[in-house]
Amino acid sequence: MKLPPSARFSTVCIHAGQVPDPSTGAIVTPIFQTSTYVQEELGKHKGFEYARTQNPTRSALEANIAAIEGGTAAFAFASGMAAIDAISTLLQSGGHVVVTDNTYGGTFRLFDKVLTRYGLEFSYVDTSRTDLVERAMRPNTRMLFIETPTNPVMRLTDIKATADIARRHGARLVVDNTFASPVVQRPIALGADIVIHSTTKYLNGHSDSVGGVAIVTRDEDVQWLRFIQNAAGAILSPLDSWLVLRGTKTLAVRMAQHNANGQALAEFLAGHPKVSQVLYPGLPTHPQHDLAKRQMNGFGGMLSFDVGTFEAARHVCNGIRLMSLAESLGGVETLICHPASMTHASVPPETRHAIGLTDSLVRISVGIEDAADLIDDLQQALA
Numbered sequence: 001m002k003l004p005p006s007a008r009f010s011t012v013c014i015h016a017g018q019v020p021d022p023s024t025g026a027i028v029t030p031i032f033q034t035s036t037y038v039q040e041e042l043g044k045h046k047g048f049e050y051a052r053t054q055n056p057t058r059s060a061l062e063a064n065i066a067a068i069e070g071g072t073a074a075f076a077f078a079s080g081m082a083a084i085d086a087i088s089t090l091l092q093s094g095g096h097v098v099v100t101d102n103t104y105g106g107t108f109r110l111f112d113k114v115l116t117r118y119g120l121e122f123s124y125v126d127t128s129r130t131d132l133v134e135r136a137m138r139p140n141t142r143m144l145f146i147e148t149p150t151n152p153v154m155r156l157t158d159i160k161a162t163a164d165i166a167r168r169h170g171a172r173l174v175v176d177n178t179f180a181s182p183v184v185q186r187p188i189a190l191g192a193d194i195v196i197h198s199t200t201k202y203l204n205g206h207s208d209s210v211g212g213v214a215i216v217t218r219d220e221d222v223q224w225l226r227f228i229q230n231a232a233g234a235i236l237s238p239l240d241s242w243l244v245l246r247g248t249k250t251l252a253v254r255m256a257q258h259n260a261n262g263q264a265l266a267e268f269l270a271g272h273p274k275v276s277q278v279l280y281p282g283l284p285t286h287p288q289h290d291l292a293k294r295q296m297n298g299f300g301g302m303l304s305f306d307v308g309t310f311e312a313a314r315h316v317c318n319g320i321r322l323m324s325l326a327e328s329l330g331g332v333e334t335l336i337c338h339p340a341s342m343t344h345a346s347v348p349p350e351t352r353h354a355i356g357l358t359d360s361l362v363r364i365s366v367g368i369e370d371a372a373d374l375i376d377d378l379q380q381a382l383a
């Protein structure tokens with residue numbers, strides 16, 4: 001098997017980074033569950049010395065994801081947060097970072113409670129407004145860290161425009177692409193320097209692994225991430241690397257179904273009398289629908305909707321039968337959650353309300369079941 005340079009996206013997902021195992025011909029990269037590698041003689045080995053530093057299963061996954069996102073190299077970590085922590089070490093004390101104000105709570109916690117102790121400064125900005133991003137830039141701004149769409153209010157940031165601002169100010173643009181997936185959004189093609197994923201979500205896609213990956217483009221970042229992955233050691237395990245590698249093979253087909261089901265549920269909810277608002281970039285009522293059409297390929301499997309009162313939201317969350325009430329997202333099975341009391345419970349109410357995260361908002365990670373079954377389930381839960 002040889003991947004032609006002209007290979008298209010779904011072919012890249014299945015084959016990039018993988019060759020049949022040279023010792024057996026196994027078509028699937030094995031799980032190299034080993035801590036060390038025997039050396040033939042002093043100073044002579046096969047490129048593998050110790051498994052924190054190099055593991056063939058992890059290397060195959062990293063090459064696969066680098067190709068999928070169109071980066072120079074990728075580095076796999078024990079969780080999405082470990083990947084974000086690793087790229088934060090590109091910063092030095094005295095540096096300033098502009099961050100999407102409605103960023104994932106774990107990212108905010110790392111920045112606000114840990115990294116500020118090391119002389120880093122963070123400004124939280126509504127990055128959907130490029131004028132506010134421009135205004136937040138300072139001479140010591142070294143990084144722009146954005147999420148688009150945001151969780152759970154589905155606000156978008158213009159990646160290309162933000163990349164231009166970053167470049168003009170000599171800062172790196174980092175995009176957390178977890179919510180969209182590389183099928184729906186290609187930040188590096190739009191000018192991003194670094195892409196982050198919690199592989200726990202769409203890349204693995206089967207709700208059975210926790211992991212993270214950083215995809216980088218600059219040679220100096222490749223060198224540093226390779227160094228820090230070994231120096232700090234928050235590596236992804238061989239089994240988890242194998243699970244994610246299996247997940248990416250079906251990424252393109254899974255995302256096509258997530259996109260189709262997301263659109264179908266959004267349209268159903270938009271027409272339901274008990275739903276006052278649906279937040280989904282694929283609806284013409286979304287305030288940034290034009291930007292979504294420009295920068296997304298399909299609109300993803302995440303949506304939120306407002307049912308007017310907390311009591312009504314509770315009624316829906318407790319009333320679903322096929323869907324499961326759970327945090328997380330991106331798996332083949334549909335999950336429903338109440339962000340105000342679950343994923344965003346630690347966000348102060350006034351901050352939640354300022355970004356439109358009401359107590360009556362319900363979020364769905366739309367899976368790949370038959371959309372008609374999901375609609376039936378919502379229909380009865382809303383009744």
Ligand SMILES: Cc1ncc(COP(=O)(O)O)c(C=O)c1O
Nearest residue numbers: 079080081104176178198200211
């Ligand atoms: C957008 C986003 N980024 C990062 C993370 C952190 O990933 P992990 O839970 O794998 O550490 C999450 C987790 O929910 C997330 O939703």
